[in-house]
Amino acid sequence: MTGAAPVPAQFFDGHSARRHAVLVSPTRDGSGLMIERAERGGTAEIWPLDRLRRLADTAGRGELILTRLAETEDESPRDVARLVLSDPGLIGWVTQNAPGLDRRDTRQGTARRIVTRLALAVAAILVMLFVILPRMSDFMAERLPLETEQRFGRAVVDQMQRFLGARDGQNLTCEAPEGVAALNRMVARLSEGRDLAYPLQVGVLNHRMVNAFAAPGGHVMLVRGLLDQAESPEEVAAVLAHEIGHVEARDSTRLMLRAAGSAGIVSIVLGDVSGGTLVAIAGEYLLQSAYTREAEAGADRFALEMLNAAGVSSQGMADFFLRIGGKSESSIPEYLSSHPSSAARAGRAAENAQARPGSEPVLTEDEWRDLRAICDGFSVAP
Amino acid sequence: MxxxxxxxxxxxxxxxxxxxxxxxxxxxxxxxxxxxxxxxxxxxxxxxxxxxxxxxxxxxTGTGLEKLLGFLIAVVFLAIYLGIVQLLLTFVGLGFSLEPQSQWEVIAQILSIYISFFAIVPFLFFATYRAQRYKLARTRFRGIRFGMDNAAGGYVWRAIVHWILTILTLGILLPRQTFWLGKYMTDRSHYGDARFEQGGRWQDLYGAMKHVFIAIVILVLAAVAGGVLNSGVLAAVLGVVGYIWLIVGFVAYGVQSWAYMTSNMTLDGKVGFIATxxxxxxxxxxxxxxxxxxxxxxxxxxxxxxxxxxxxxxxxxxxxxxxxxxxxxxxxxxxxxxxxxxxxxxxxxxxxxxxxxxRLEVQNVRALDAVHQRAADKGADAEGFADALDMGGAF
Structure with missing residues (x-):
């Protein structure tokens, strides 16, 4: 190919928008392209082969658009001039002989720039998610008027009833008088001599699910399945103490505020591309469970302290976690789950119980029977 | 030629x-x-x-790398801004939580929900302008760069005012919005050292809107047929026809308003465009x-x-x-x-x-020969805001 006759091509010098007709040929020594202006008095220049770069991902078959590697202020280190070749022979020669035609030529320090920028972004987001949002939501939760929180709590309890399958207006609360008396007795025993931030409103919902939850504003709801599964009043007392812990720490209000703040962040960061949505959901879940795990551990500590102060054995807590945990415990590792592992919690409770012998039953046999019968005759979720 | x-x-x-x-x-x-x-x-x-x-x-000539870096900047900015706005609004919203006690609480509650959307509206307009600027700054023709002035702020408040006017007039002032926002961008766009200029009148865009108006007339007739004449079948048929006509009407508006704006654009007062x-x-x-x-x-x-x-x-x-x-x-x-x-x-x-x-033709294309190169635009966020807010179409 070297020594071949020059072929016509088009050239843009990058200074003006004028199209220049040029004649292009390989230089004699084959180390570059000789570009001669076809117009009268035109100049000639040589583009060395090793600095030739082609425009990538372009349409237009049978065309090769060339530029040169050059240190510029532009987004990529490329010369402003363009050479458009359409002669198949010359295109073939260039593609075979130009060594760096498709090289990307990143500028020096690019990797460092990416890493710094990425680190800054990640740090800013983490600080936002784990320092600023939690602080702000805690601050706000503490300043929410009690009345507002209680009203919101009632709405949450209603929502929960609907979730359990209550039809419009159906009330799932169990109110057998003897049962209610027994429950109040248990609450009184646990909170005796304590200055609680909220007047507690404890109730039982008629559904076979084994569960209990604390809603904002001092609401604690036990679900009937829990009473059915519990083998002693101490087990129920342990759950109750745990939920009272959530109430005292204003966990549900705080967590809700945090969730509101972080919801948008995760989806913005991960984008909304096909795979990204799944990742966003997973990220949101991980984040929430990190918040929740912390709250659960706090409620556990509070419960043990409360049981100890009331002279109730925490062996009930250990038994309950072991039995319920053994059934539902999946292979989810602790850091993925919103609750600490049941075995670990049971272990802590048993240890606490052994250190404190001489406890008194939280309810009498009769009261325990009444409590378990609190839902007898009340409407049940369909 | x-x-x-x-x-x-x-x-x-x-x-x-x-x-x-x-x-x-x-x-x-x-x-x-x-x-x-x-x-x-x-x-x-x-x-x-x-x-x-x-x-x-x-x-x-854009690069994926600069887009990633721009996205990172935008994400940090938006994450912090939105996180705080969202949290504050939830706090305020809780005050009027799920069981509103009075009419005022209902209004306040609805407001607190919508404000979180309105909080990002300025960013949507900001991102629109920045994205257009970035795309132009990375477009070249005959080796010469396009470009756009750094004027996103002016676009944001103009867009907000125009949108409010359009919504308050139930869309009657849409052509005015299309024209002035389009003109704002075009008048700040350049090819090399040549400047684009938007000519024309906003009133002329009503022609492009005629199918939207026809659709509205049909929908009104559907409502009349249903409400006054009590003819359910006629109302349903007219409703469906009107609805489809409305969609077609908006496509027609999109296409024809673009054609009008393009045809009334000039480059340096010498080069014209005809879109048909x-x-x-x-x-x-x-x-x-x-x-x-x-x-x-x-x-x-x-x-x-x-x-x-x-x-x-x-x-x-x-x-x-x-x-x-x-x-x-x-x-x-x-x-x-x-x-x-x-x-x-x-x-x-x-x-x-x-x-x-x-269907696009460029008049007096030879005048382009006199255009000279313009300086490179660093393009700071490389439309990162548009990417973070998930805007932008197919490409």
Whole structure:
């Protein structure tokens, strides 16, 4: 190919928008392209082969658009001039002989720039998610008027009833008088001599699910399945103490505020591309469970302290976690789950119980029977 | 090229673009979305280079890397801003929580929900302008850069005022908005050292809106038929016709207002443009492409659903779907999504782009020879805000 006759091509010098007709040929020594202006008095220049770069991902078959590697202020280190070749022979020669035609030529320090920028972004987001949002939501939760929180709590309890399958207006609360008396007795025993931030409103919902939850504003709801599964009043007392812990720490209000703040962040960061949505959901879940795990551990500590102060054995807590945990415990590792592992919690409770012998039953046999019968005759979720 | 007119052509090919879109789409999935900046850049390089004026191809010089870096800046900014706004609003919203006690609380509650949307509206306009500026700054023709002034702030408040006016007048002032916002951008756009200028009058855009008005008349008639004449059938028929007409009307407005704005644009007062697209031709390509993509989507999703139902059946007999099955299903689903994205690019976006190019002519194209280069634009956030807010169309 070297020594071949020059072929016509088009050239843009990058200074003006004028199209220049040029004649292009390989230089004699084959180390570059000789570009001669076809117009009268035109100049000639040589583009060395090793600095030739082609425009990538372009349409237009049978065309090769060339530029040169050059240190510029532009987004990529490329010369402003363009050479458009359409002669198949010359295109073939260039593609075979130009060594760096498709090289990307990143500028020096690019990797460092990416890493710094990425680190800054990640740090800013983490600080936002784990320092600023939690602080702000805690601050706000503490300043929410009690009345507002209680009203919101009632709405949450209603929502929960609907979730359990209550039809419009159906009330799932169990109110057998003897049962209610027994429950109040248990609450009184646990909170005796304590200055609680909220007047507690404890109730039982008629559904076979084994569960209990604390809603904002001092609401604690036990679900009937829990009473059915519990083998002693101490087990129920342990759950109750745990939920009272959530109430005292204003966990549900705080967590809700945090969730509101972080919801948008995760989806913005991960984008909304096909795979990204799944990742966003997973990220949101991980984040929430990190918040929740912390709250659960706090409620556990509070419960043990409360049981100890009331002279109730925490062996009930250990038994309950072991039995319920053994059934539902999946292979989810602790850091993925919103609750600490049941075995670990049971272990802590048993240890606490052994250190404190001489406890008194939280309810009498009769009261325990009444409590378990609190839902007898009340409407049940369909 | 008679009378010095230059023709615009688009010669992108289905196969090449589909291959590129599939390849970059798959890489995007594999990299959990990070490659999307490079994917978009590569698609743009192809589409830009397929368009040519007077035989010379356009060039897109953006890089995926600068888009990623710009995105990182925007994300940090937005995350902090939105996180705090959202939290404050929830706090305020809680005060009037789920059981509003008075009319005022209902209004306040609704407001607190909508404010969180309005909180990002300024950013949407900001991102619109910045994205347009970035795209122009990365477009070259005959080696000469396009560019746009750094004036996103002025665009934001103008856009907000225009939108409020348009909404308050129930859309009657939409042409005014389209015209002035378009003019704001065009008057700040450059090709090399030459400046674009938007001419024309906003009142002229009402012509482009005529099908929207016809649709509204039909919908009003439907309401009359239902409410006054008590004819349910007539109301339903008119309602459906009016609804479809309205959609077509908005497409027509989009196409014809673009044509008007383009035809009244000049470059340095010397170079003019003539755009003569027919709405029917755009619709035809849209419907045809939509049918093809829709058909393939239907077949694909049906096949996936059948496989899914099959595995569920097995699960009912105690053979739970193994991890392998679930992974295969997820991969098949993602592949289908990527393929559908690539197909709509090839069968809908590209044909319409090609048609719009075909119906565009540039007058006095020789005057371009006198245009000189402009300085490079650093492009700070490289439309990162638009990416973070998930705006922007096919490319």
């Amino acid at each position: 008679s009378q010095g007119n230059g023709t615009v052509r688009y010669d992108g090919e289905r196969g090449a673009l589909f291959k590129l879109a599939m390849k970059t789409g798959l890489l995007t999935v594999v990299t959990l979305g990070i490659y999307r900046f490079w994917a978009k850049t590569r698609i743009r390089k192809y589409v830009w280079s397929a368009a040519s004026l007077d035989g010379d191809r356009f060039e897109y 697209p027919a709405t029917g031709q755009v619709l035809k390509r849209f419907i045809l492409g939509g049918l093809i993509v829709g058909l393939i989507a239907a077949v694909g999703f049906a096949a996936l659903a059948a496989i899914f139902a099959g595995t569920m059946q097995m699960a009912a007999y105690g053979m739970g779907p193994g991890i392998a099955t679930i992974v295969v299903m997820a991969v098949a689903y993602l592949l289908l999504i990527v393929a559908l994205g690539a197909l709509s690019l090839v069968f809908i976006t590209q044909p319409i782009t090609a048609y719009l190019c075909e």
